[in-house]
Amino acid sequence: xxxxxxxxxxxxxxxxxxxxxxxxxxxxxxxxxxxxxxxxxxxxxxxxxxxxxxxxxxxxxxxxxxxxxxxxxxxxxxxxxxxxxxxxxxxxxxxxxxxxxxxxxxxxxxxxxxxxxxxxxxxxxxxxxxxxxxxxxxxxxxxxxxxxxxxxxxxxxxxxxxxxxxxxxxxxxxxxxxxxxxxxxxxxxxxxxxxxxxxxxxxxxxxxxxxxxxxxxxxxxxxxx
Amino acid sequence: xxxxxxxxxxxxxxxxxxxxxxxxxxxxxxxxxxxxxxxxxxxxxxxxxxxxxxxxxxxxxxxxxxxxxxxxxxxxxxxxxxxxxxxxxxxxxxxxxxxxxxxxxxxxxxxxxxxxxxxxxxxxxxxxxxxxxxxxxxxxxxxxxxxxxxxxxxxxxxxxxxxxxxxxxxxxxxxxxxxxxxxxxxxxxxxxxxxxxxxxxxxxxxxxxxxxxxxxxxxxxxxxxxxxxxxxxxxxxxxxxxxxxxxxxxxxxxxxxxxxxxxxxxxxxxxxxxxxxxxxxxxxxxxxxxxxxxxxxxxxxxxxxxxxxxxxxxxxxxxxxxxxxxxxxxxxxxxxxxxxxxxxxxxxxxxxxxxxxxxxxxxxxxxxxxxxxxxxxxxxxxxxxxxxxxxxxxxxxxxxxxxxxxxxxxxxxxxxxxxxxxxxxxxxxxxxxxxxxxxxxxxxxxxxxxxxxxxxxxxxxxxxxxxxxxxxxxxxxxxxxxxxxxxxxxxxxxxxxxxxxxxxxxxxxxxxxxxxxxxxxxxxxxxxxxxxxxxxxxxxxxxxxxxxxxxxxxxxxxxxxxxxxxxxxxxxxxxxxxx
Numbered sequence: 001x002x003x004x005x006x007x008x009x010x011x012x013x014x015x016x017x018x019x020x021x022x023x024x025x026x027x028x029x030x031x032x033x034x035x036x037x038x039x040x041x042x043x044x045x046x047x048x049x050x051x052x053x054x055x056x057x058x059x060x061x062x063x064x065x066x067x068x069x070x071x072x073x074x075x076x077x078x079x080x081x082x083x084x085x086x087x088x089x090x091x092x093x094x095x096x097x098x099x100x101x102x103x104x105x106x107x108x109x110x111x112x113x114x115x116x117x118x119x120x121x122x123x124x125x126x127x128x129x130x131x132x133x134x135x136x137x138x139x140x141x142x143x144x145x146x147x148x149x150x151x152x153x154x155x156x157x158x159x160x161x162x163x164x165x166x167x168x169x170x171x172x173x174x175x176x177x178x179x180x181x182x183x184x185x186x187x188x189x190x191x192x193x194x195x196x197x198x199x200x201x202x203x204x205x206x207x208x209x210x211x212x213x214x215x216x217x218x219x220x221x222x223x224x225x
Numbered sequence: 226x227x228x229x230x231x232x233x234x235x236x237x238x239x240x241x242x243x244x245x246x247x248x249x250x251x252x253x254x255x256x257x258x259x260x261x262x263x264x265x266x267x268x269x270x271x272x273x274x275x276x277x278x279x280x281x282x283x284x285x286x287x288x289x290x291x292x293x294x295x296x297x298x299x300x301x302x303x304x305x306x307x308x309x310x311x312x313x314x315x316x317x318x319x320x321x322x323x324x325x326x327x328x329x330x331x332x333x334x335x336x337x338x339x340x341x342x343x344x345x346x347x348x349x350x351x352x353x354x355x356x357x358x359x360x361x362x363x364x365x366x367x368x369x370x371x372x373x374x375x376x377x378x379x380x381x382x383x384x385x386x387x388x389x390x391x392x393x394x395x396x397x398x399x400x401x402x403x404x405x406x407x408x409x410x411x412x413x414x415x416x417x418x419x420x421x422x423x424x425x426x427x428x429x430x431x432x433x434x435x436x437x438x439x440x441x442x443x444x445x446x447x448x449x450x451x452x453x454x455x456x457x458x459x460x461x462x463x464x465x466x467x468x469x470x471x472x473x474x475x476x477x478x479x480x481x482x483x484x485x486x487x488x489x490x491x492x493x494x495x496x497x498x499x500x501x502x503x504x505x506x507x508x509x510x511x512x513x514x515x516x517x518x519x520x521x522x523x524x525x526x527x528x529x530x531x532x533x534x535x536x537x538x539x540x541x542x543x544x545x546x547x548x549x550x551x552x553x554x555x556x557x558x559x560x561x562x563x564x565x566x567x568x569x570x571x572x573x574x575x576x577x578x579x580x581x582x583x584x585x586x587x588x589x590x591x592x593x594x595x596x597x598x599x600x601x602x603x604x605x606x607x608x609x610x611x612x613x614x615x616x617x618x619x620x621x622x623x624x625x626x627x628x629x630x631x632x633x634x635x636x637x638x639x640x641x642x643x644x645x646x647x648x649x650x651x652x653x654x655x656x657x658x659x660x661x662x663x664x665x666x667x668x669x670x671x672x673x674x675x676x677x678x679x680x681x682x683x684x685x686x687x688x689x690x691x692x693x694x695x696x697x698x699x700x701x702x703x704x705x706x707x708x709x710x711x712x713x714x715x716x717x718x719x720x721x722x723x724x725x726x727x728x729x730x731x732x733x734x735x736x737x738x739x740x741x742x743x744x745x746x747x748x749x750x751x752x753x754x755x756x757x758x759x760x761x762x763x764x765x766x767x768x769x770x771x772x773x774x775x776x777x778x779x780x781x782x783x784x785x786x787x788x789x790x791x792x793x794x795x796x797x798x799x800x801x802x803x804x
Contacts, residue, residue: 009377012380013383082413084429
């Protein structure tokens with residue numbers, strides 16, 4: 001497993017004159033989408049507040065958000081390009097470049113880090129043969145390092161393509177996960193339960209989900225030993 | 226009147242005020258970066274933290290509780306507050322870093338955070354010497370830093386636009402620049418991109434920061450992140466002198482500082498005047514400094530045997546006087562100038578009167594559509610209003626142009642303008658006409674046709690008054706030296722370092738860059754003297770202005786003392802009434 005090695009932290013300047021990925025003909029909303037956007041505009045005192053939902057809609061439609069799509073979203077709401085760009089770059093959930101089918105956001109923030117977040121990340125990197133931030137050659141997986149995803153209790157954890165969380169990660173669990181993702185099976189939503197709930201409620205405090213997983217005593221990270 | 230107690234001193238205040246601004250108004254310094262009085266308050270730098278409390282009131286009776294000594298018990302907010310967002314309330318008690326160790330520690334720690342990824346490249350940074358971050362880090366910052374890991378490196382030398390260069394590493398994300406483009410200039414061209422340690426202000430991909438007011442972001446940047454592409458690495462701040470004056474690019478009369486080193490103007494920055502330009506200055510006002518340094522004349526010239534040849538000043542005055550004396554007064558055209566000061570135009574009026582010619586008129590320089598209803602105006606001259614108030618009317622360009630072409634004048638006396646360059650007439654039209662020309666630059670297109678060419682001092686070298694389009698009379702002061710000794714200019718010269726002035730060590734001192742020119746208020750009386758007329762004002766333009774303001778209603782009250790640094794508002798007068 002790779003060593004815990006801090007790279008020289010460099011923030012690159014994004015390409016200032018990228019070639020557009022989408023043509024002007026492609027950058028249009030359908031009537032149904034227009035309707036949605038109008039409804040969102042109604043929800044806020046100012047139209048521009050709907051930018052996050054519009055960006056999200058665009059990401060679902062185009063797959064990712066190259067500059068021309070961000071500009072298009074801004075224009076939809078009479079917002080300057082740079083302001084829309086500022087919003088889009090703030091959130092890592094908006095993909096500014098094309099990603100793999102499955103984006104694996106491995107949390108390496110405080111709790112996950114001490115419970116082995118980096119071990120999991122490096123294990124994934126080695127298994128898939130890519131570095132964090134890169135996509136595998138078959139276009140299936142993108143591995144990313146994420147800041148806190150709000151599930152410290154089940155550390156270390158990861159999120160799959162802005163969707164379901166996978167909790168209490170171990171190398172074995174990663175192996176199974178990758179295998180099932182390759183087969184096209186995305187794990188279902190799993191609710192976390194507290195150990196004391198196990199008996200009383202059949203382990204499931206939520207009535208709306210099938211599967212549950214119980215909080216565990218966290219393992220000590222390999223790199224801490 | 227409501228009161229607020231700051232560090233044990235009680236102050237009265239009126240209306241709704243923010244604590245930070247109130248402290249600054251009272252001369253109580255509080256460190257801050259993101260707060261700017263003209264813009265919204267995001268409170269994101271967290272540097273202006275103070276301890277704020279209110280007298281404790283009994284919940285049931287509503288009476289103020291007193292301690293054993295009979296003083297009110299003060300209940301402090303559990304956390305320190307950013308003073309920029311706190312509204313003053315009656316009875317509020319504030320402790321700043323001067324009295325509270327907690328506040329002092331908080332400010333120190335906050336600076337440690339701000340500096341965590343700051344490159345600390347002050348030795349090569351343009352902002353060094355007038356950098357709020359540098360100054361406040363010295364005053365309030367920690368001795369060292371506990372962040373002993375590699376700093377995050379961000380893009381350097383990014384050309385945001387034609388005039389602004391970004392060094393993202395130095396940025397502390399105060400958002401002053403993005404708020405400026407959003408709220409003040411309205412172009413919305415800048416936005417903070419990315420998040421956490423990676424964020425910095427940037428334009429959207431493929432867009433340029435070409436806002437006509439873009440360089441204001443350089444002034445308000447509290448660190449060296451936004452620097453002037455033009456001024457970058459040209460001079461250190463402590464090598465220059467700055468002279469409070471006004472810009473002459475247009476009719477706004479925006480207040481500015483001229484920064485001079487080696488007797489050359491190197492940059493122009495805004496000077497606060499809430500009645501004129503507030504805190505701002507358009508880019509077009511700043512990038513004109515080269516005209517003060519380049520293509521400047523080398524002494525007076527007079528025409529001998531058909532060619533312009535160098536002469537001394539006495540010869541030039543004599544030549545101008547001879548031309549004026551010999552010409553038929555009916556066939557002399559006096560052209561005043563909206564580029565020249567009120568004093569110079571007034572003296573020209575006196576001279577025209579003395580020789581019995583028609584009153585001077587001036588050439589308007591209006592570019593329709595160039596203005597923006599803010600600080601950029603259609604009128605590209607600083608003193609058209611001043612001319613009008615003196616009774617100097619704009620010429621009918623077509624009429625005068627035709628008459629010049631017809632050879633209706635024997636002599637044209639031009640004060641600090643360029644009839645050929647402005648399109649009033651062609652150079653050939655002046656072939657048989659004598660021209661006395663007061664001019665600034667050798668690029669003046671009338672110069673090749675001049676019979677007597679008298680180099681005039683520019684706004685950075687003279688003393689005088691300009692009246693902006695709103696009728697505000699404002700003084701200018703000399704920022705750089707010209708050749709020769711002129712007591713008035715010496716007296717008015719900047720007082721940046723009085724002990725240095727006139728010595729080989731002062732910042733203006735570079736004999737090579739001293740221009741051989743004279744202010745028109747010195748030239749015109751000399752020419753009059755050669756004509757045998759008395760136009761003498763021994764106390765210089767100050768005395769001229771005293772006379773103007775006491776004799777002309779349109780200038781009432783505009784003495785040098787009254788104008789001071791911020792100018793004085795003149796009464797509105799009926800057009801032409803002044804004449």
